[in-house]
Amino acid sequence: MFSQFDFQQMLSAFLVLIGIIDIIGSIPIILQLKNKGRDVSAIKATVISGALMVGFFYGGNWILEIFNCNIESFATAGAILILFMALEMILDIEIFKNTGPVKEATLVPLVFPLLAGAGTFTTLISLKAMYSDLNIMIALFLNMIWVYIVISMTDRVKRILGESGIYFIRKFFGIILMAISVKMFFDNVTKLF
Numbered sequence: 001m002f003s004q005f006d007f008q009q010m011l012s013a014f015l016v017l018i019g020i021i022d023i024i025g026s027i028p029i030i031l032q033l034k035n036k037g038r039d040v041s042a043i044k045a046t047v048i049s050g051a052l053m054v055g056f057f058y059g060g061n062w063i064l065e066i067f068n069c070n071i072e073s074f075a076t077a078g079a080i081l082i083l084f085m086a087l088e089m090i091l092d093i094e095i096f097k098n099t100g101p102v103k104e105a106t107l108v109p110l111v112f113p114l115l116a117g118a119g120t121f122t123t124l125i126s127l128k129a130m131y132s133d134l135n136i137m138i139a140l141f142l143n144m145i146w147v148y149i150v151i152s153m154t155d156r157v158k159r160i161l162g163e164s165g166i167y168f169i170r171k172f173f174g175i176i177l178m179a180i181s182v183k184m185f186f187d188n189v190t191k192l193f
Helices: 007-021 027-035 042-066 071-091 106-115 118-128 133-152 154-192
Strands: none
Touching: 007 071, 007 118, 007 133, 007 154, 027 106, 027 154, 042 071, 042 106, 042 118, 042 133, 071 118, 071 154, 118 133, 133 154
């Protein structure tokens, strides 16, 4: 099993997921929820979102089979979705709007759609087309540790990084995501043809 471990793959998957999950970019939303008196549980958000991601990672192919869709098609569509998310981060525009009802801050909007949303699910399936499961699961586990740390220390992170630090990190990961989406798109489009 550990013969599949590849540090480069794991690091690449980690960086893609850290950019897509974008917990640093979610700090302003978490702080806004806290300011409104909404309870945000770091452990609950981490465990539920991690379980949803693992479940979709392993069950996603079955779901794709139901709709008669192959992983390369899904990965290509995912690359386009990731490109739009990168554009949101870089250009400070809102393409994806959360119009669902908000009842509990930890589950909605934190777990879904911010942490374990369509972009994350699409990314996980797209990564599966490129990397081994072991490397992706290690990357996901490390991301969940990072998510827990950031959510539990939201106020401190904001003080340490400041508004400009959070803004810079969001822009930086936006550019990384854009480059990854282009690579993912061309890798999978060539497999389709």
